Structure formats: structure tokens, C-alpha cells
Amino acid sequence: MILVSLVITFTNQKGGVGKTTSTCALLTGLSLQNYRVLGIDMDPQGNLGFSMGLDVENVVTIYDVLKGKASIKDAIHKTEFGDIIPSNILLSGAELEFNRSGREFLLKENLDVIKNDYDFIIIDTPPSLNILTVNAYVCSNFLIIPMVPEILSLLGVSQLKETVQTVKKFYNTNLDVMGILLTKYNRRTKLTKEVEELANEIAKQLDTSVFPSKIRASVVVAESPAHGESVLLHAPSSKPTADYINFIEDVLVRCRAKKSNT
Numbered sequence: 001m002i003l004v005s006l007v008i009t010f011t012n013q014k015g016g017v018g019k020t021t022s023t024c025a026l027l028t029g030l031s032l033q034n035y036r037v038l039g040i041d042m043d044p045q046g047n048l049g050f051s052m053g054l055d056v057e058n059v060v061t062i063y064d065v066l067k068g069k070a071s072i073k074d075a076i077h078k079t080e081f082g083d084i085i086p087s088n089i090l091l092s093g094a095e096l097e098f099n100r101s102g103r104e105f106l107l108k109e110n111l112d113v114i115k116n117d118y119d120f121i122i123i124d125t126p127p128s129l130n131i132l133t134v135n136a137y138v139c140s141n142f143l144i145i146p147m148v149p150e151i152l153s154l155l156g157v158s159q160l161k162e163t164v165q166t167v168k169k170f171y172n173t174n175l176d177v178m179g180i181l182l183t184k185y186n187r188r189t190k191l192t193k194e195v196e197e198l199a200n201e202i203a204k205q206l207d208t209s210v211f212p213s214k215i216r217a218s219v220v221v222a223e224s225p226a227h228g229e230s231v232l233l234h235a236p237s238s239k240p241t242a243d244y245i246n247f248i249e250d251v252l253v254r255c256r257a258k259k260s261n262t
Helices: 021-033 047-051 062-066 089-097 103-117 131-138 151-171 191-206 219-227 237-261
Strands: 004-008 037-041 078-081 082-085 121-124 143-146 176-182
Touching: 004 021, 004 237, 021 037, 021 047, 021 082, 021 121, 021 143, 021 219, 037 047, 037 103, 047 219, 062 089, 062 103, 082 143, 089 131, 103 131, 131 151, 143 151, 143 237, 151 191, 176 191, 176 237, 219 237
Parallel strands: 004 121, 004 143, 037 082, 037 121, 143 176
Antiparallel strands: 078 082
């Protein structure tokens, strides 16, 4: 049994670390287990909708919702493996356009209308710490931080700490970091081992841990978005798919632990 309406956000201010790929995998994997799932793209690049097979240029998006031009229900688009609220480049002006008092709660106010329709809401965020990211944090129960075993990716994770603490103090006391997810993983390199050790230290500072499941590097991960589907469907026998399946079980275990402590 899972706590109803858990909101999970993938975040890292560095790009290319697997946020969208991991969001797609978690959405698809939970959907295949018959959970009611909704994915929300808060990245102006619009990669989540595209990766799930949507035409993000000709549909109602999260931008329309946050601007008050459409209801959140109008922005929900059905796919075979869960519902999606897509994004596109119009969202890139959010920092300037959404400047009213209480702008940190725009997403939460809209999600309150529909959150009980889902078991899980999974949010993909831009590679930056801006008002879009803060909106995702404010309405989330958990953050998952994907990172590649590189020093620059590690720095991006360490810089998240202050933002998480600020949001938790002023906007969302229920926010927790579920874990750090290592992607593009190659256990044979010395750098990977060194970065993994440092990632464990940063995880302790965030009062969390590195997920035991690591997502191994493979070309099939990069190929999947072009087919409009998750790597779980595009390459079901691949190593990354096996890793993501284990990761999804890790997520469910941590969600159950959250429920048992509430």
C-alpha cells in the first residue's frame, strides 16, 4: 500500500544527468504496475512530453495553466503509460512573467485540484535553480537527484543543498530528498569510484543516501526519446532497463517507509 498522491521531483541544476530519462522510466514502470501516474514537465525544453510521444508545440501546456489561460485538467494528455502535462519553450519566460506575490505556490495551487486522482505525480525540472524548480519543490514530498559520476555533476548536487533547506524552512516542511541516483554508470573507471564516494558524503549532508541501483551507460538510453517511449519499452532486455526496474522497486520501498512513519 502506497501513500496516496505522492509527488516526486527529479532535480539537478546540471544538464545531461538523466532527469528526463529517469522521469520517463519511473512513470512507465509505475504505470505498468497499475499505479495512477501523472508526469509534469517543468522544463521549457519540453523533453518529457516529446519522450512520451506528444506533440508539445500544439497542445495545452503547463505554461497555459500557470498563466491562468487554461485549467490544469485541460492540460492533461493521456498516453498509454500514464498522463502527461507537457511543456514548451514559452515557459522559458517564467522568471519574468510569474512575478506576483506567492508565485512559488502556482503549481501547488493547481495540483491541489487534481492530485487525489493519482497515486504518483512525477515532475521533471529544468537544469537550473529558478522559480520553476522552486514551484516543483514546494509541492513535492520527495526529491530524487540524478547525477553522472563526474566532478562537475557532483558540484551541481552540492549546490542544491541550500535551495532545499530554504524551501523546506519557508515553503514546504514535508520536503525530503529520497536519494541520489547515479546514471551513465561505469563501475570499471577510477573516477566513478571516487565520485561515488563523494556522492555518499553529500547524501549524508542531505540526510539521504545514494540509491543502491545504478543506471549503467548504454546507447539505448539516448535512442529512446526518438521513439517517443521510455527505455523500459524501447529496450526491455537492456542493462539500463534492468537497472531502472530495480530503481523503481527502491523508490516504492522508500515510499512505503514514508507511509509507515506518518
